[in-house]
Every structure is written in C-alpha cells, then in structure tokens.
Amino acid sequence: MKELATGTSHAKIILIGEHGVVYGQPAIALPISTIQMQAVIHRQTAAQTVKSRYFNGDFNAMTANLGGVQALIKTLLSRFDAPDQGFDIHITSDIPSERGMGSSAAAAVAVTRAFYDFFERPLSHQTLLKTANIAESYTHGQPSGLDVATASAKSPVWFVKGRENYPIPVKLPGYLVIADTGIKSQTKVAVATVKNLLIVEGQTIQARIDDLGKLTQQTRDALATGNMTALAGALNGAQDDLRSIGVSHPALEQLLAVARQNGALAAKLTGSGQGGCMIALVPEESLANQLSQKLAAAGATATWVEPLLTND
Numbered sequence: 001m002k003e004l005a006t007g008t009s010h011a012k013i014i015l016i017g018e019h020g021v022v023y024g025q026p027a028i029a030l031p032i033s034t035i036q037m038q039a040v041i042h043r044q045t046a047a048q049t050v051k052s053r054y055f056n057g058d059f060n061a062m063t064a065n066l067g068g069v070q071a072l073i074k075t076l077l078s079r080f081d082a083p084d085q086g087f088d089i090h091i092t093s094d095i096p097s098e099r100g101m102g103s104s105a106a107a108a109v110a111v112t113r114a115f116y117d118f119f120e121r122p123l124s125h126q127t128l129l130k131t132a133n134i135a136e137s138y139t140h141g142q143p144s145g146l147d148v149a150t151a152s153a154k155s156p157v158w159f160v161k162g163r164e165n166y167p168i169p170v171k172l173p174g175y176l177v178i179a180d181t182g183i184k185s186q187t188k189v190a191v192a193t194v195k196n197l198l199i200v201e202g203q204t205i206q207a208r209i210d211d212l213g214k215l216t217q218q219t220r221d222a223l224a225t226g227n228m229t230a231l232a233g234a235l236n237g238a239q240d241d242l243r244s245i246g247v248s249h250p251a252l253e254q255l256l257a258v259a260r261q262n263g264a265l266a267a268k269l270t271g272s273g274q275g276g277c278m279i280a281l282v283p284e285e286s287l288a289n290q291l292s293q294k295l296a297a298a299g300a301t302a303t304w305v306e307p308l309l310t311n312d
Contacts, residue, residue, distance in 0.1 A: 001085075002120060003043045007113025011035035011095045012102040012150035013178060013270045013279060016238050017216040019194055019247060021161055025213030028168065028220060029150040029157045032178070032306050037093045037106040037151075039114035044086030052091040059087075068135035072108055075134050076115040089114065096302065098184040100271020105147030108135035128152055154310065158220065171226040173309045175288040176279050177259070181251040182301035183275030190272040193246045208241040215241070223308070232265035232281055239268035247273030251299070256280075258298040263287050 010033050017027025048059035055063050062070045069091075077083045091110065095103045112131045116123040132148045146159045155167035197205045215234040222231035239256065242248060252269050259267040259280035266281040280295075282288045285305070292303040 001043065002041075002118055005041040005114050005118035007039045007110040007115070007117060009037045009106040009109035009113070009151045011037075011106060012147060013176075013277065014100065015156065015270070015279070016219045016235060016268075017159075017212060018100075018269075018271055018273070019190070019242065019245060020209050020212030020216065021159065022191060022194070023209050024161060025209060026158060026160045026216045026220075027146070028216060028223075029146055029159060030176070030306075030308075031150050031153045031155070031157075032101070032304065033154075033310065034304055034306050035094050035101065037091070037095055037103075037110045039107070039110040040090045040092075041114050041118045042088045042090075043118070044088055046084070046086045047088070048086060049088045050091070051088070053093065068104060068137075068139035069107055069111060071138045072111055072131070072135040073115070076112065076131070080115070080119045080121070082119070087118070096180055099180060099276045100185045100187070101277065102147040102151050104139050105132065105136055106151040108132035109148060109151045111135070125152070156223065168220055168223065170223045170309055172223050172228060172231060173226075173307070174228055174231070174265075175282050175285055176306045176308060177264070177282060177288050177291045177295065178270070178277055178279050178304045178306065179255050179259075179292075179295040179300035180277050180302040181249070181255065181275055182299075183249065183251055185272045185276035186274040187272040190247045190274045193274070197246055205245055208244050212238055212241050228265065228281075228283060235266035235268050235279075235281055239266075242269055242273060249274050251275070252278050255295055255298060255300055258294055259291060262291050262294045264291060 012029050015028040015030045021027035050059050055066050095101050097103045109132045149165045150157045157165050158168045159165050215238045218234040255278050256267040264280035270277050270279045288305045295303050
C-alpha cells in the first residue's frame with residue numbers, strides 16, 4: 001500500500017448525435033484532455049476523510065450529492081479487504097458541473113484509478129469501466145456507460161444505445177473551441193421537450209432525429225478521412241436539427257453567431273442543450289485561441305481549446 005496515490009481523468013463532450021441517441025441513433029463523444037479531474041490519496045492511520053469542492057469532512061458523513069462516490073469508495077475498500085483503512089482523498093476538478101461534460105463520471109474514473117494505485121493493484125480497462133459505473137448507477141439510475149467510457153478514453157467514442165461503445169479513428173488536425181454559457185444544462189426538460197414535439201409534430205420531428213443519425217455517420221467518415229469541409233457541414237446541419245427540435249437557447253445562439261462571425265467553420269450546441277456549452281470547429285490553433293477570446297468577450301463564462309488530433 002502506498003503512502004501517496006493518484007488517479008486522473010478528463011471531461012467529455014458530445015461532438016454530434018445528442019438527443020438522436022435517445023431514439024436509437026448513433027452519437028460521437030469526444031474526450032477533452034485539457035479539462036482535468038484528479039484524485040489524490042494520502043494514507044492515514046485510521047481516519048477516513050474527503051476533500052472536494054462539494055464536501056470536506058468525514059467520509060461516512062458525505063452529503064447526498066456525493067452518494068455515488070461514497071458507494072464507489074465503500075465498494076473498493078471492501079474489494080481490497082480494507083474497510084477500515086485510513087485515507088484522505090482530495091478530489092480536484094476543472095470540469096464544470098451540470099454542463100454535459102461528464103463531471104460525475106470523471107470523478108468515478110479518477111477515484112477508481114487512485115484506489116487501485118493506492119492498493120498497488122493492476123487495473124484493466126474493462127475493470128475500470130465496470131467499477132466506475134458503480135458510482136454512475138447510484139447517481140443516474142441506469143447510465144449508458146458513455147460518460148465513463150469517454151472520461152477514460154484517448155479517442156472519440158462511437159455510441160449507440162444498447163450496443164458496445166468503441167473508439168473511432170481521427171485523421172483531421174482541426175481544433176474545437178468549447179464555450180460555457182454559464183447556464184446549467186436542463187437535460188430532463190430538453191428530453192421532455194423533444195418527446196412532446198414528437199407527439200405533436202410527429203413526422204417532422206422524426207425526420208430531424210433521423211437526419212441527426214445520418215449526420216453522425218457523416219461525421220465519423222469525415223474524421224477518419226480528414227475531410228474538414230464534410231465535418232463542418234455535418235456539425236452545422238446538426239445544429240439546424242437541434243434548433244428545430246427545441247433544445248437550443250438564446251445564450252447558445254448568441255455564442256454560435258459570434259463563433260461563425262469570427263472564423264469558425266461550424267458551430268453547434270453540445271449536450272442536452274437549453275443552456276450548457278457550445279463548440280466551434282476551426283482549422284488552426286491560432287484562430288482557435290483568438291476565437292476563445294472573442295467568445296469570452298461575448299459572455300462565455302469559460303472557454304477551452306481542444307485539438308481533434310492527439311499524439312496518443
């Protein structure tokens with residue numbers, strides 16, 4: 001057992017396919033390596049303590065919003081036959097919560113990695129996914145597994161509900177600028193909005209959902225072949241669909257307009273919408289950095305720049 005152990009993870013965004021994925025269409029999730037989560041464990045004699053942005057204190061007195069992490073840690077201590085082992089775990093995060101960026105899943109991945117490091121046990125990728133989803137199941141009931149898979153991935157993840165996730169190749173050296181509206185995503189409201197529109201407008205909304213699926217297929221092909229024009233067209237088309245099914249927001253639309261006016265080839269919301277974040281596609285890092293500043297000046301509460309093509 002180590003005196004000091006560390007586990008890390010990162011944020012995720014939905015590149016394309018949000019909402020369509022609820023109705024059996026594919027989605028592509030992108031790991032965001034520049035937005036990090038870290039869990040650091042210090043060995044203690046007896047006390048079990050937790051430090052995080054939501055809770056500081058005794059492990060057994062953790063608040064309800066951290067119940068998933070608490071359940072995960074209890075499972076890990078039991079797994080390693082050390083339920084009374086003293087520890088102090090400090091969880092730090094750059095990932096904004098309730099923005100569709102996988103904050104809870106990233107915490108579960110980082111904590112799992114930290115405890116396996118602490119107890120000096122090998123950790124396979126499949127064990128990591130299964131274990132981290134203990135926390136996600138507590139928090140979300142029946143998680144798809146997409147957030148945990150992407151929070152631990154190095155490549156974009158192809159996802160279809162009820163099927164196995166798998167990484168997809170990228171041969172496109174572009175950049176994404178991510179901007180936070182500062183407004184919490186309203187997942188339940190947005191999903192209900194689409195469901196109600198399907199009842200009222202039927203074929204019109206279904207056609208938009210089907211189109212999201214086709215555009216997601218086009219995005220996968222564009223990433224694999226390095227076709228920037230095709231990728232931009234698919235992302236812009238997806239935003240048109242998402243706007244039509246009622247999940248955009250004035251704050252998102254304002255930032256999308258700023259992005260397109262300042263060199264973005266494409267711009268769309270990411271995640272459930274009705275708040276949350278948007279993404280913009282640009283061909284060069286220098287332009288991405290300039291756009292990041294423009295979006296901040298236009299009201300974005302935070303911005304990040306992420307390359308599509310990594311060195312991993």
